[in-house]
Amino acid sequence: MLLYLHGFRSSPQSFKAQLVQARMREWGVGRYYACPTLNVSPALAVAQAEAAIRAAQAGGDQEIAIVGSSLGGFYARWLGERHGCKTVLLNPAIHPWTDLESYLGEQPLWHGGGSVTVERRHLQELLDLRVDTITRPERYCLIAATGDEVLDYREMVEACPGANIRVIEGSDHGISEFADYVDDVLAFCGYGPGGKVPAGAGAA
Template identity: 25%
Template structure:
């Protein structure tokens, strides 16, 4: 089973999750809508990992940050798509009213959520756990930070693209090989 973890202002029914479902099958992908509270999101994701016998995490942006924490905690492999490494800094400007991209739902991003994010920071990772997919033209995050942090892991840099990593379909075979590989 694969757990797809969406990013900030996104939701479980995103283009990436639909591409994953199309390739792996509806029954192979769990892609929940997450609480805006990082603490609540991590709690619900932890429950899913335990109850659904998840063997691969796929996280995009903020979902990548959550995936790093969860992969280390639960001894899982993870695919990180343009992962956010410091969302407690990059999401600070969003404190206040926001809208989700998928359904235009309004929500309030709170200072307490920034503090919650800090609790899930991982300083050192087991590099063998990760396949990291980066695009150099990410307009939100500096891909070089992830490239440096994950030096020694399986990292693919596409020298184009954007933060949304819209051509994820081109990497589904690679994700499947990583999922099925031994550590």
């Protein structure tokens, strides 16, 4: 299974999530794609991700890969350490318990209208998911944009020593050119035009 974790105030309708899903469908492996609508509570969001992983394992899919964007990238680091799986981080949040301090209260969603309410307890939940040092960095792929207007790409690089790192000069927080990188992301996760590829073949 490939588990895609969207960012703060985002959803499965984000353009990166849709690109990943569309390419997997094109390659005949769309059934392995999962992208839950994550709760604003970090503890509940991670529980949702864990539930998706358990459902995939119960269905016989033992190989898991995770792709996380922004706040979803923060969750992906924690889950990657917990499950020892291939993990791709797209402009990931590194210390969101600080970043979200200024977003306490009701915040509008990017897709479909509606809003979420960020509570102070959510900051502690983020702290509880902190990963100080990644292990087996070869399992990680980081794509970081120097033009990210929300997060500092240098903190992302510093947080992923030894990982497969690609720094994009310019771009933005959403990685507008993600269509240029989606195939590489899926290859790292073990997918190609012919479907799933042998274990290890997707490593960069």
